[in-house]
Amino acid sequence: MGSITLSKVVKRFGEAEVIPPLDLGIRDGEFVVFVGPSGCGKSTLLRMIAGLEDLTEGNIEIGGRDVSHLAPGDRGLAMVFQSYALYPHMTVRENMLFPLEMAKVDARTARDKVARAAEVLNLSAYLERKPGQLSGGQRQRVAIGRAIVREPSAFLFDEPLSNLDAALRVNMRLEIAELHETLGSTMIYVTHDQVEAMTMADRIVVLQAGRIEQVGTPLELYEQPRNEFVAGFIGSPRMNFIRGAEAERLGAPTIGIRPEHIRASRESGLWGGRVSVSEHLGSDTYLHVDTDVGPVNVRTAGEFGVHRGDTVWLNPDENAIHRFDAQGLAL
Amino acid sequence: MRDTSTAFRVKKALGYAMMLAFLGFSLLPVVWVVLLSLRPATALFEPIWESPAAWTLDNIRSIARSDFPAALLNSFITAGSSTLLALLVGVPGAFALSKRRASNKFFASWLLLLLRMAPPVGFVIPLFLVYVRAGLIDTYAGLIFAYTSLTLPFVVWSMWTSFNQIPDELVEAGLMDGASLGRVLWRIVIPAARPGLVAAGVLSFLLAWNDFFFSLIITRSDTTTAPVAVMNFVSYASVDWGAIAVASIALTLPIVPIIVLANKYIVQSLGGAVKG
Ligand SMILES: Nc1ncnc2c1ncn2[C@@H]1O[C@H](COP(=O)(O)OP(=O)(O)O)[C@@H](O)[C@H]1O
Ligand SMILES: [Mg+2]
Numbered sequence: 065m066g067s068i069t070l071s072k073v074v075k076r077f078g079e080a081e082v083i084p085p086l087d088l089g090i091r092d093g094e095f096v097v098f099v100g101p102s103g104c105g106k107s108t109l110l111r112m113i114a115g116l117e118d119l120t121e122g123n124i125e126i127g128g129r130d131v132s133h134l135a136p137g138d139r140g141l142a143m144v145f146q147s148y149a150l151y152p153h154m155t156v157r158e159n160m161l162f163p164l165e166m167a168k169v170d171a172r173t174a175r176d177k178v179a180r181a182a183e184v185l186n187l188s189a190y191l192e193r194k195p196g197q198l199s200g201g202q203r204q205r206v207a208i209g210r211a212i213v214r215e216p217s218a219f220l221f222d223e224p225l226s227n228l229d230a231a232l233r234v235n236m237r238l239e240i241a242e243l244h245e246t247l248g249s250t251m252i253y254v255t256h257d258q259v260e261a262m263t264m265a266d267r268i269v270v271l272q273a274g275r276i277e278q279v280g281t282p283l284e285l286y287e288q289p290r291n292e293f294v295a296g297f298i299g300s301p302r303m304n305f306i307r308g309a310e311a312e313r314l315g316a317p318t319i320g321i322r323p324e325h326i327r328a329s330r331e332s333g334l335w336g337g338r339v340s341v342s343e344h345l346g347s348d349t350y351l352h353v354d355t356d357v358g359p360v361n362v363r364t365a366g367e368f369g370v371h372r373g374d375t376v377w378l379n380p381d382e383n384a385i386h387r388f389d390a391q392g393l394a395l
Numbered sequence: 396m397r398d399t400s401t402a403f404r405v406k407k408a409l410g411y412a413m414m415l416a417f418l419g420f421s422l423l424p425v426v427w428v429v430l431l432s433l434r435p436a437t438a439l440f441e442p443i444w445e446s447p448a449a450w451t452l453d454n455i456r457s458i459a460r461s462d463f464p465a466a467l468l469n470s471f472i473t474a475g476s477s478t479l480l481a482l483l484v485g486v487p488g489a490f491a492l493s494k495r496r497a498s499n500k501f502f503a504s505w506l507l508l509l510l511r512m513a514p515p516v517g518f519v520i521p522l523f524l525v526y527v528r529a530g531l532i533d534t535y536a537g538l539i540f541a542y543t544s545l546t547l548p549f550v551v552w553s554m555w556t557s558f559n560q561i562p563d564e565l566v567e568a569g570l571m572d573g574a575s576l577g578r579v580l581w582r583i584v585i586p587a588a589r590p591g592l593v594a595a596g597v598l599s600f601l602l603a604w605n606d607f608f609f610s611l612i613i614t615r616s617d618t619t620t621a622p623v624a625v626m627n628f629v630s631y632a633s634v635d636w637g638a639i640a641v642a643s644i645a646l647t648l649p650i651v652p653i654i655v656l657a658n659k660y661i662v663q664s665l666g667g668a669v670k671g
Contacts, residue, residue, distance in 0.1 A: 114567075114571060115570075116567050116570065116571075135570070136567070136570040136571050137570055137571060137572065137573030137574065137575075138573075141571065142571060143567075143568070143571045145564045145567070145568060146564075147562060147564050149562065149564035149565050149567065149568035150568075151565065151568075151569075151583055151586075151587070152565075152587055153586040153587055153589075162569075162572055162574075162582075163571075163572035163573055166572050166573035166574050166578070167573055210568075210572070214572075214573075
């Protein structure tokens with residue numbers, strides 16, 4: 065039903081090739097996240113699936129049907145935009161009724177569907193309000209409500225949470241994940257925030273300059289990044305990269321080690337250095353250490369009582385070292 | 396504390412004084428014309444601040460008997476039709492320019508500006524020559540088309556600006572919801588741009604309503620509009636100032652309710668405020 069297949073999809077804006085030939089298969093019911101730095105083509109790719117951008121080349125199938133040349137409204141998809149894109153002059157109810165009206169659903173059924181969606185999304189009390197009278201989180205819910213009433217075969221989200229404050233973002237993340245559990249529909253979710261990607265995705269597609277760098281489950285990307293880009297992009301705080309003699313000694317032109325895989329000690333260790341910044345969160349301590357092999361970030365569980373200027377020793381976990389060749393590919 | 400508040404009051408008072416002065420200055424001619432319109436012909440050239448021997452409605456009666464009411468109706472028909480035509484064609488055009496991709500938008504904007512800026516004298520002569528051959532002289536159709544050459548570029552230009560303030564995502568959301576482009580325009584974009592639309596409609600109507608030049612060249616008698624008909628009160632022998640005063644009031648009065656009703660939208664649209 066909601067499987068989506070992109071074959072040799074290309075997008076050019078004039079001369080600029082934003083998406084070089086790209087293949088991707090998304091299974092029915094999967095929660096897939098497109099993640100990558102801003103400007104890498106995530107939105108463009110999503111909009112091509114939606115039908116809001118033409119394909120320069122290639123084709124797209126949804127549920128086995130070639131939709132490459134269908135209008136956006138005929139693809140059976142629903143989209144939630146970053147700005148919510150609620151119709152400002154319509155009430156919440158009218159906003160949610162609109163897609164049903166366009167689909168010529170009879171008025172009674174439509175009202176029931178809207179009532180049910182409103183209940184699920186805690187919007188029942190706000191149905192007669194205009195979008196201007198709602199908070200950001202409520203607007204986001206209306207946008208989601210407008211998407212679910214159509215019962216689309218897949219949902220497309222383009223950075224839907226980036227206009228919300230941090231606390232609300234975490235809440236909405238959970239709500240969207242729950243929605244996915246309940247509906248079981250395919251969802252494609254675009255974000256530049258790798259934490260969102262890691263927490264929500266069944267599979268993550270990491271993009272850079274329109275190319276797919278790696279596709280995999282969050283843990284696959286974390287444990288076996290295919291290259292330096294993915295290794296650096298996934299995981300927070302960022303993986304440390306060490307080059308030169310020390311890297312060669314450990315068996316590769318470049319080695320990568322995640323901050324959580326380094327043990328800090330006041331007495332002894334492989335790399336010695338001076339603390340330049342220490343962040344004490346209670347649950348964790350983040351240390352930025354200037355060592356002989358370059359700056360290294362360390363994350364230790366619990367409180368670790370050192371301060372700027374103190375000397376610390378660092379012990380990387382040998383088994384957690386990632387090795388990359390000169391081209392940045394994992395060895 | 397006290398000082399600033401006194402200074403503030405003085406400033407405020409000064410502001411009001413200036414506003415009143417400006418209001419008085421701009422309303423003076425209007426008051427003058429009203430006083431003029433109620434005077435008998437014999438008292439027209441007495442000082443305006445002196446009350447005449449008798450006030451009269453003669454001027455109004457003579458206007459009512461003249462061709463002027465018909466000319467007023469002509470003005471309504473032609474300005475109204477031209478505005479409707481301009482909205483009907485111009486709004487979808489502006490929508491396309493604002494929300495669809497096209498390679499020659501620069502050319503379109505350039506052409507529109509040219510049409511907006513060029514003085515009507517520039518095309519009234521060729522228009523006249525074509526109209527003579529096409530039999531459009533002194534017809535409603537002829538005048539409406541001529542006015543549309545003013546109102547259409549205006550409507551396209553101003554609605555283009557209005558539509559640009561409406562986020563593209565609103566259009567895209569409509570398309571995703573299964574609406575056709577026409578539906579998106581009618582159900583989503585136009586309601587969201589209503590202040591701009593009202594302003595464009597009213598100002599376009601005024602553009603045609605206030606025209607003198609096109610009507611002077613293109614009409615003879617049947618379709619003469621009010622501003623030209625006013626000139627009928629000027630003859631070789633005399634100028635009927637009383638009638639002219641009444642006529643100019645009659646030309647202004649219909650505008651007042653329109654402006655009052657549309658004022659809210661015009662201010663909003665000039666302020667560029669479309670709530671997202
Ligand atoms: N309509 C367009 N015309 C020209 N270039 C565009 C257009 N839309 C996007 N781009 C370019 O395509 C690239 C990818 O954009 P986008 O998909 O929005 O990135 P992302 O969503 O990952 O931040 C950017 O370099 C952007 O400048
Ligand atoms: Mg984007």
